[in-house]
Amino acid sequence: MTPKIMIILGSGSDIAVAEKAMDVLDKLEIPYSLKIASAHRTPNLIRELVSQASDAGIEVFIGIAGLAAHLPGAIAAYTPRPVIGVPVDVKTGGIDALQSVVQMPYPSPIATVGIDRGDNAAILAAQFIAIHDEEVRRKIIDLRWTYAEKVYTSNEEIVQKIDRPYIQNDFLRIKNLEVNGVKIDEDAEISCKNEDAEVVVIVGRQTDLPTAKKVTVILDRLKISHDTKVVCPIRSNKKFTNYVKCMKKAKIFIGISSNSSQVTGGIVGITDRPVIGVPCTNENGDDYMLTTVSMPPGVPVATVGINNGKNAAVLAGEILAIKDPNITELLDKLKDKKINL
Numbered sequence: 001m002t003p004k005i006m007i008i009l010g011s012g013s014d015i016a017v018a019e020k021a022m023d024v025l026d027k028l029e030i031p032y033s034l035k036i037a038s039a040h041r042t043p044n045l046i047r048e049l050v051s052q053a054s055d056a057g058i059e060v061f062i063g064i065a066g067l068a069a070h071l072p073g074a075i076a077a078y079t080p081r082p083v084i085g086v087p088v089d090v091k092t093g094g095i096d097a098l099q100s101v102v103q104m105p106y107p108s109p110i111a112t113v114g115i116d117r118g119d120n121a122a123i124l125a126a127q128f129i130a131i132h133d134e135e136v137r138r139k140i141i142d143l144r145w146t147y148a149e150k151v152y153t154s155n156e157e158i159v160q161k162i163d164r165p166y167i168q169n170d171f172l173r174i175k176n177l178e179v180n181g182v183k184i185d186e187d188a189e190i191s192c193k194n195e196d197a198e199v200v201v202i203v204g205r206q207t208d209l210p211t212a213k214k215v216t217v218i219l220d221r222l223k224i225s226h227d228t229k230v231v232c233p234i235r236s237n238k239k240f241t242n243y244v245k246c247m248k249k250a251k252i253f254i255g256i257s258s259n260s261s262q263v264t265g266g267i268v269g270i271t272d273r274p275v276i277g278v279p280c281t282n283e284n285g286d287d288y289m290l291t292t293v294s295m296p297p298g299v300p301v302a303t304v305g306i307n308n309g310k311n312a313a314v315l316a317g318e319i320l321a322i323k324d325p326n327i328t329e330l331l332d333k334l335k336d337k338k339i340n341l
């Protein structure tokens with residue numbers, strides 16, 4: 001059977017992070033292949049392996065590496081398919097690897113997940129595949145529920161067992177709370193005119209709109225339908241939730257996030273579709289890459305480089321191109337600079 005996903009490790013010493021990815025893919029019953037090849041020690045092997053794997057039908061690549069982790073970028077050089085990068089903590093807490101993976105130049109994005117987050121890389125790869133596979137989509141929803149369930153059970157197993165004189169454990173006991181899923185609020189004043197948009201771009205504040213513009217320029221070049229809204233999940237929670245929920249045909253969400261990156265974090269909690277995050281810089285020049293990428297297990301955000309809206313759009317194109325040769329062709333032209341940008 002041809003696997004759908006190929007995981008490549010920069011070294012055998014990265015195997016513990018790969019185990020987390022394989023645990024998830026086993027649960028989701030998605031066939032995968034695992035190889036070891038180093039961007040620096042064996043560049044020819046990467047070229048051969050990735051080219052042949054792409055031709056054979058691999059749909060998504062996951063590159064896992066530490067230190068100067070150029071592996072995911074090297075994979076991207078030889079495939080039109082989306083590449084997910086997992087930085088590994090070998091030195092400096094993995095920050096060296098994270099920067100090497102996430103800060104890719106246009107038009108070669110790496111969908112970066114948090115340091116050592118092999119589990120989130122596998123969920124993200126499955127989300128890419130689920131765009132054209134409803135069965136995988138259902139399995140992801142079930143798997144993600146197990147992460148949520150743990151939150152509920154820890155209230156019983158940890159909090160309820162605490163015996164202290166002033167803790168009031170009968171007050172709003174979690175297991176007795178009725179918690180409903182978020183529903184569209186017909187009264188919230190936000191419209192969803194472009195309901196058929198395949199890619200939905202959400203911007204938390206006006207000042208980040210230039211980054212959104214970079215996204216939409218490239219989506220137009222790729223002939224991908226899109227809708228953009230400036231709406232903040234903290235200042236206008238109802239509008240934000242309503243918007244995400246009413247864009248029912250969205251295949252991919254792109255969140256443009258600054259500060260604590262509540263935009264991307266907010267989207268990923270209320271959709272099972274893949275979420276791409278573009279971290280922005282603020283007026284003082286601080287960037288928000290860490291608050292975008294460092295998501296907990298179960299809720300990945302595919303992070304691209306700082307302010308790199310163009311790479312977010314290319315990544316969205318690569319994901320949709322898995323089953324759409326027309327987009328693959330347009331991406332080829334973009335990458336070869338055959339069309340004038």
Ligand code: AIR
Pocket residue numbers: 009010011012013014038039040041064065066067068069070088090
């Ligand atoms: N690595 C291997 N080739 C290039 C890089 N950056 C990474 C591996 C591993 C780290 O270097 O992905 O995380 C150390 O590798 P090793 O083989 O010395 O244990």
